[in-house]
Structures are given as C-alpha cells and as structure tokens.
Amino acid sequence: MSKGIIKKVAGPLVIAEGMRDANMFDVVRVGEQRLIGEIIEIHGDRASIQVYEETSGLGPGTAVESTGAPLSVELGPGLIGSMFDGIQRPLDEIRRIAGNNLERGVEVAALRRDKKWKFYAEKKAGEEVQPGDVLGTVQETEIVVQKIMVPPGVCGTVRNIESGEFTVDDTVAVLDGPNGEVKLTLAQKWPVRVGRPYARKLAPDMPLVTGQRVIDTLFPIAKGGVAAVPGPFGSGKTVVQHQLAKWAEADIVVYIGCGERGNEMTDVLNEFPELVDPKTGKSLMERTVLIANTSDMPVAAREASIYTGITIAEYFRDMGYSVALMADSTSRWAEALREMSGRLEEMPGEEGYPAYLGSRLAQFYERAGRVMSLGSSQREGALSVIGAVSPPGGDISEPVSQATLRIVKVFWGLDSALAYKRHFPAINWLNSYSLYLDSLEPWFNQNVEGDWMALRTELMRLLQEEAELEEIVKLVGMDALSAPDRLKLEAARSIREDFLHQNAFHETDTYTPLFKQYLMMKVILGYYDLCCDALKQGADAEALVALPVRERIGRFKYVEKENVREEFEEIMKQLHTEIGNLQPKEGY
Incomplete structure (x- = not known):
C-alpha cells in the first residue's frame, strides 16, 4: 500500500508525492476524513489525484493513502430500485447516516450488508463451471430475477453449494480451481473503466421497439445500438428519455443523471417510483437503477458516474437481459473532463476540451452491443445506450456533439422551433438519421409487413x-x-x-x-x-x-x-x- 503527502491542492485536483508504488486509476483515501479519489496521472513519485468529494480544508502535508485497487462497483442483489451517487454510494443510506446534506468522507457499502437474500442453487457439487456460468438465482424484485454468475477469470469444480438465505458477503459456493480453493459470494466487484467480457458480439439486426412513431418508423435504433439526442434547453430531451425508459422493449433501465440541475434530478427521483411499468403494472423502479450526480456535486464524480452506470448495465446484460441505458447528459460529463484537463495543465483542444475527448466518448459508447454472454449455456443480452447532449445554445457544431455524432449511428436532433410550436417529440425529421435502417429492413418486412x-x-x-x-x-x-x-x-x-x-x-x-x-x-x-x-x-x-x-x-x-x-x-x-x-x- 502506497502512502504519500499532498504537495498542492487545485479544486478537485490534488498533487501528492511519495506515490511511486501506486498505479494509474488506483483509488486513494485523502486526509483525515478519508475523502475518496482516483489517480489519473503519475510522474515519477508524484501522482495527480481527482477527488470525488469537496476538497476545502485540505492543504500541503496532508496524508494520502492508496488502496491498491482501481475504482470498482459492487454487482449483486440490491442494485435494482436503488439510487446511487456517481461512485455508487447509496443516497438513501447516506441520508440516513448524515441527514439531508451530503457530508464528506461518509463510507457506505454500495449493497446492504444486513439484508438476507433467498438463493436458489442451480449447480450441484462435482460440476465443472467456467466464467459466466449461472450458479443460482435470487428473486431481487417481483419483476427481476438476478442470476448469480461465476465471475470472469474464475473456473473450477464445484466442491460445495447450497440453497438458503444469505447476505451479499456470505459464501454461497466453494470451487476447486486451478490455483486452489475459490469462495464465491452473491456479489462480485468489477473495475468501472474496463468493459466486462463476453463470448461474441451479434449483428444489430433487431430493432429496440419504443412505441414512439417518429423513432420506430423514421429513425429506429437497433437492440444493442447507440443513439444521441442533442437539443437545446426546453426541447424535450428528458421527456424523450423518460418515454424510452418507460416503453422501450428493455428488461432493465439504468438512468444516469450526469451533471444535471438538482431540481431536474429531483423530478426524476420523484417520478420514477410513481411511474407505472406498462408491462407489469408495478412501479418502474422495480426494474430501474438510478445514478444521480447533480451539477452542484463535485465535478470529478461526474466523470466517474457514466462508467459506474455502464458497468452496472453490462452486469445485467451478461445475465441475458435487454438493458437500456440513458445518460443525461454527456455534455456535462465532457465539461468535467475539460475542468480536470485544465487543472492538469494539459494542452487544450478545440474550445478548451482535452484532445482525448473523442476517444473517451468512444470508449463509453463502444461498450454497448447485443452479445452472447460467457458461460457454457450462452445467453443473449443487449445493452442499448441513449446519450443526451446539451450543446450550448443548441449549436451542434460544438466539439461534444460532433465527437458524439462520429461514434453513434442514430441521431435524433431535437429542434427548439418544433418545441415552441408544441410539436412533441420535437425530433426534426430533416436533419435526424439512423444508420441501422439497412440492417433492420429485413426484420421490419418479415415481422410487421412486407412493404x-x-x-x-x-x-x-x-x-x-x-x-x-x-x-x-x-x-x-x-x-x-x-x-x-x-x-x-x-x-x-x-x-x-x-x-x-x-x-x-x-x-x-x-x-x-x-x-x-x-x-x-x-x-x-x-x-x-x-x-x-x-x-x-x-x-x-x-x-x-x-x-x-x-x-x-x-x-x-x-x-x-x-x-x-x-x-x-x-x-x-x-x-x-x-x-x-x-x-x-x-x-x-
């Protein structure tokens, strides 16, 4: 474990010395309050750390300690229906501990440790298992059955497994692996910046049916596809995403409020539990994970929030579910990148955004797709990503919109002129497009009508x-x-x-x-x-x-x-x- 001392504090950026043994993207604890941060640059023994909490009061000479592990999320029962911040801390639990105002240094487990889950074992002792195999199931909500899978990189013979009630920390199965005994629990950890592995990717030849006519008929998105929804203030981005969350043919919805206004995020947090899922008649929250990261929260956590969200989405995709991820909005995420890049004194690119803006956006969107999961009984899962973009003044010639359009294959351009005429959804049919049309044509002609x-x-x-x-x-x-x-x-x-x-x-x-x-x-x-x-x-x-x-x-x-x-x-x-x-x- 590497320990260092702060030399400089610049807003959310902290420079620490004595960190030669630390690695890039290690999580660190800063100061007496043990603020959580992540190493984003290393020069010799000097590390640049983005801190995910308010840094006021920190000064030179304060201790910094590396945990030796990258920023990771906990994946297991308890995710559905939860509201997390950008680094997967449950907001309800923080409120219970610290009150209505978020306090610094609150250490809370992402998944509840006291709740017991009923685990139904599917494998038996003596069976060979490989990464992605389903050990058993947990009925997480009335709608969602969570499959407890063998983590990537783990294989062996089941020595012991049994059904029963367990917490997420309890051992539910013991494997005899190539390197000895492996104990498996209901939960697993995964680093957020690394995409979860799968067996193979499938062609985008099935539509994600949304029930929105302008989308399904004119500009359809494929299951496992990526779409961008750029639009100025008041043009209906959030309502479009709410409609897609409610009606799209997705089993699980992950909604990331990335740098949005506090009152808008409050509306989402209040509305989603009240929205009735048309497929089941239950609350929409029974198949939804919410990640709330408002514009007044520390800017560095905004940068982490979309990786947290997409890793959770990949986990459900690996179970064989169709997952729809809404990111609202990637412009605020790009602004966080710009601020951190400026504090690192990197050479700015267009409009002050870092030169690597396009590659970071691509790393995020390319994690979408319709795939066959790992495991002996392969499951087909899909992760569709719909990213809202909020260009200043509605000008889509700015860098974030242009970098996004180079990556995504569906562009739903929202038009303020249509919104002012009360024409909703305000998707402009003259400048929007879908590049999935050719691959989806056979499906529509076969499954709806030939013409x-x-x-x-x-x-x-x-x-x-x-x-x-x-x-x-x-x-x-x-x-x-x-x-x-x-x-x-x-x-x-x-x-x-x-x-x-x-x-x-x-x-x-x-x-x-x-x-x-x-x-x-x-x-x-x-x-x-x-x-x-x-x-x-x-x-x-x-x-x-x-x-x-x-x-x-x-x-x-x-x-x-x-x-x-x-x-x-x-x-x-x-x-x-x-x-x-x-x-x-x-x-x-």
Missing part, C-alpha cells in the same frame, strides 16, 4: 418535398402552387400532425405498437394516392383537401389497439366512397 420500408421511404420523400415547397410558398404564396403540389403539402401536414406528433400524456397515444404504426402510414399514404388519382380524373383539389374523412384520419392515433384494424377498414371504405362522389361521372 414497411417502402411506406417509410414514401413518408420521408413527402416530408422532404414539403420543405422544398415551403420555400416557394414563402416567396410567392400558396396560390402559385399547382393542384398536385397543394395536395402534397396537405399529405405532409397530415404526416406531421396525425403521425409524427405524439402525446406522451395521452393514455392511448403515448405508445403505438408497430402494426398500428403500419396502418397509420397506410391510411395517410392511401389518402394521398387516391387523391392524386382523383385529381388526374378531374376532381377539384379544394374538395379533396376538405374531405370529411380527414378528421377521422386525424383521430386514428387515439383508437385503442383492439379496434385499430376495424377502424382502418372503415376509414378506407369511407375514403373510397367520398372520393368516388367527387369524381365527374364520365371519369369513371
């Missing part, structure tokens, strides 16, 4: 042509447009208002299953195609725009899913009737 992608392409074409026509309308007015162009504008308006606009607080409209999204596309494009044919036969454009059936098309999104197909057929029948009545008799 799904063709309809999606037609939708996008109409929206793009509407943008071009809007320019003409601004210059010379609506009267200058031909009848087909006027019809095109009306169809695009129907796509925007009746399809893309979605009310997160409406009981039916908040979630739209894929088959309903398909029928909604069919109705809108069916109206456009029939009107185009009628126009060629001599029908009046104004009459086509004013058809009574259009109100029914607009209300189609509020139809319950059990009645959708019947309503679709009735609308199409009414559409044919009304357009037929407009035709000149000799046209037929």
